[in-house]
Amino acid sequence: MEIDIAHLSRLARVAIRAEEMAKIKKDLSSILGYVSELEAVGAGPAEVLADSDLRNVMRSDTDAYEKGRFSESILSQAPDREGSYIAVKKILEK
Numbered sequence: 393m394e395i396d397i398a399h400l401s402r403l404a405r406v407a408i409r410a411e412e413m414a415k416i417k418k419d420l421s422s423i424l425g426y427v428s429e430l431e432a433v434g435a436g437p438a439e440v441l442a443d444s445d446l447r448n449v450m451r452s453d454t455d456a457y458e459k460g461r462f463s464e465s466i467l468s469q470a471p472d473r474e475g476s477y478i479a480v481k482k483i484l485e486k
Contacts, residue, residue: 395420 397417401408408416472479
């Protein structure tokens, strides 16, 4: 498979110098080769992680802090405020 680095860089809107093209092409070829090996073995995410000690740690979905705990501290740092809101310059018209 021929990898067109210039085309990929245009699609990604990333500027790549000519001297970087060969290194990037080599790196992408290695990555794609590794992915091909994984596809051939059929190693999906479940199979790869099944034998590991890795696990996702989740916290309960509750408020970490009571409401308004940091409001005054944050508002005191704003250049201008209106009540409990930070006042900003109007930039959009109707």
